[in-house]
Amino acid sequence: MSVFSEKNFDIRKLTSFKIGGIIKEVYFPENIEEFETLLKKNTGIKVFGNLSNTLISSDGYDDAIILTTRMNQIKIEGANVIADAGVKGPKLAQTVCENGLSGLEFMIGFPGSVGGEVYMNASANSQQISDTLVYAVCYSKEKGIVKYTKDEMDFSYRSSRCQKENLIVLQAEFELTPKPQTEIKERMDKNIQFRQSHQPSLALPNCGSIFKNPESDSAGRLLDSIGAKNMSCGGANVWENHANFIVNTNSGSSLDVLNLMYEMYSKVKDKYKIELQPEIRFLGGKNERENELCQILYKVK
Numbered sequence: 638m639s640v641f642s643e644k645n646f647d648i649r650k651l652t653s654f655k656i657g658g659i660i661k662e663v664y665f666p667e668n669i670e671e672f673e674t675l676l677k678k679n680t681g682i683k684v685f686g687n688l689s690n691t692l693i694s695s696d697g698y699d700d701a702i703i704l705t706t707r708m709n710q711i712k713i714e715g716a717n718v719i720a721d722a723g724v725k726g727p728k729l730a731q732t733v734c735e736n737g738l739s740g741l742e743f744m745i746g747f748p749g750s751v752g753g754e755v756y757m758n759a760s761a762n763s764q765q766i767s768d769t770l771v772y773a774v775c776y777s778k779e780k781g782i783v784k785y786t787k788d789e790m791d792f793s794y795r796s797s798r799c800q801k802e803n804l805i806v807l808q809a810e811f812e813l814t815p816k817p818q819t820e821i822k823e824r825m826d827k828n829i830q831f832r833q834s835h836q837p838s839l840a841l842p843n844c845g846s847i848f849k850n851p852e853s854d855s856a857g858r859l860l861d862s863i864g865a866k867n868m869s870c871g872g873a874n875v876w877e878n879h880a881n882f883i884v885n886t887n888s889g890s891s892l893d894v895l896n897l898m899y900e901m902y903s904k905v906k907d908k909y910k911i912e913l914q915p916e917i918r919f920l921g922g923k924n925e926r927e928n929e930l931c932q933i934l935y936k937v938k
């Protein structure tokens with residue numbers, strides 16, 4: 638079985654940050670069989686979805702990765718929906734709305750994929766992925782394909798079993814609630830309106846919230862209090878309306894973003910003795926300064 642791939646792929650155009658370099662090879666599986674074959678052959682290969690929560694080094698990455706963007710089957714069975722890992726959140730939200738099913742309205746407002754959203758336990762507007770998940774079909778190096786129920790997924794704030802055990806999400810099933818389409822659409826419209834007034838649009842390339850909220854506090858509040866809204870580095874600026882967003886205003890590089898994150902992190906640490914943890918993920922490894930910054934920000938050894 639030969640899976641479509643591209644060598645020396647310029648990833649920048651696919652990332653929501655519009656930052657990134659050349660990736661040695663990118664595989665694009667189209668179904669679960671192709672995905673499983675790739676995972677078996679390439680142990681430890683990194684998998685991404687819609688790249689809306691990932692900063693990729695402008696110096697690129699010297700290995701292969703898998704992107705799930707072509708795995709986009711959606712199946713509706715009664716009040717349940719089964720979606721492949723690569724299905725985009727807004728597309729899934731629209732589809733279930735058209736079928737009069739409620740529970741995924743939050744997905745309308747941001748550009749994640751089902752796999753990325755399960756991995757990150759994405760949430761917004763008082764809904765989270767773990768509310769309606771029945772099971773996730775995952776691939777583990779040791780066990781092959783395993784179906785994990787919601788309770789087995791070990792979900793917590795922006796975390797899931799996938800992060801702890803390097804599980805790859807192939808597909809997920811959600812149990813939804815039948816409701817009038819107008820009611821579902823109204824809730825989605827409200828979510829979109831909320832976003833337009835509280836978050837930068839993708840016309841200003843960004844990656845969503847940069848840092849996780851520390852327990853019982855808000856990263857945005859802490860960052861605002863240390864003057865982050867006036868900070869910038871090269872082409873990366875903290876967004877003027879919310880201190881926990883970085884926008885790429887002028888051909889910013891991954892190093893610009895990491896330097897800015899380090900400045901934000903350091904000022905909060907100095908003032909409050911709180912070490913903010915990045916919510917966004919990083920892929921790189923070739924740039925020494927970036928590696929040093931990642932050791933501090935991501936506590937990698």
Ligand SMILES: Cc1cc2nc3c(=O)[nH]c(=O)nc-3n(C[C@H](O)[C@H](O)[C@H](O)COP(=O)(O)OP(=O)(O)OC[C@H]3O[C@@H](n4cnc5c(N)ncnc54)[C@H](O)[C@@H]3O)c2cc1C
Pocket residue numbers: 653683684685686687688689690691705722746747748749750751752753754755756757758759760761799804805806807836837838839843844845846918
């Ligand atoms: C404008 C904007 C607004 C946002 N608002 C929100 C918000 O309100 N709430 C929220 O939770 N997030 C938000 N985000 C962040 C982001 O959209 C979510 O984290 C989303 O879940 C990431 O999905 P993705 O497919 O883009 O992930 P990627 O960036 O592709 O990957 C993120 C992580 O998930 C892993 N991953 C991806 N796919 C798989 C898979 N199939 N199996 C295993 N691991 C996988 C990757 O290895 C990586 O570690 C926002 C982002 C943007 C740009």
